[in-house]
Amino acid sequence: MRALVVYESMFGNTQKIAEAIADGLAANMTVDVVEVGSAGTSLDGVDLLVVGGPTHAFSMSRESTRKSATEHGSGTVVSKAGGIREWIADLHAGSTPFATFDTKADKPHLPGSAAHAARRHLRHRGLRPFAAATSFYVTDMEGPLADGEEERARRWGEQLGLAAT
Numbered sequence: 792m793r794a795l796v797v798y799e800s801m802f803g804n805t806q807k808i809a810e811a812i813a814d815g816l817a818a819n820m821t822v823d824v825v826e827v828g829s830a831g832t833s834l835d836g837v838d839l840l841v842v843g844g845p846t847h848a849f850s851m852s853r854e855s856t857r858k859s860a861t862e863h864g865s866g867t868v869v870s871k872a873g874g875i876r877e878w879i880a881d882l883h884a885g886s887t888p889f890a891t892f893d894t895k896a897d898k899p900h901l902p903g904s905a906a907h908a909a910r911r912h913l914r915h916r917g918l919r920p921f922a923a924a925t926s927f928y929v930t931d932m933e934g935p936l937a938d939g940e941e942e943r944a945r946r947w948g949e950q951l952g953l954a955a956t
């Protein structure tokens with residue numbers, strides 16, 4: 792069984808979560824973890840797709856929010872060539888099972904989530920939801936991740952892999 796983890800990340804936090812999820816999945820599945828700019832659009836041979844990105848303006852990023860992140864961040868960004876919104880739109884979609892995740896600010900009352908938006912878009916493309924959309928938290932715009940989030944991501948990946956096999 793093969794899982795594909797596709798992530799978008801500006802400041803590296805979602806990348807860390809994606810790698811932790813992949814680590815957890817690897818207990819039960821073969822896993823590839825790919826930055827969205829390098830991900831192909833075919834899902835041939837993929838038994839479980841896991842997609843995640845940073846929450847920007849209550850949803851998945853757009854070109855304008857990525858530009859803003861690039862301009863306001865203190866270094867170079869990880870995802871320089873498009874985000875998961877565009878990747879999902881281009882996907883050669885089938886009925887592959889999927890799960891989505893995001894990173895977002897650790898503020899309980901702030902609405903909106905890239906993971907929920909990605910879930911809606913993937914369902915719309917015909918893919919099959921396999922797990923609830925899940926958020927992982929950062930303590931500030933550029934991070935770091937809140938305490939324990941990488942371990943929580945690893946466990947989430949492990950549970951997904953167990954359920955898929």
Ligand SMILES: Cc1cc2nc3c(=O)[nH]c(=O)nc-3n(C[C@H](O)[C@H](O)[C@H](O)COP(=O)(O)O)c2cc1C
Pocket residue numbers: 799800801802803804805806844845846847848849850856857859860894895896897901902903929931932933934
């Ligand atoms: C332009 C922009 C808009 C953002 N909007 C939101 C938002 O609506 N809700 C939220 O919780 N976090 C928001 N954030 C914080 C991001 O979620 C945070 O930067 C991200 O989780 C960091 O992940 P990354 O290092 O992988 O980019 C925003 C960040 C940027 C740069």
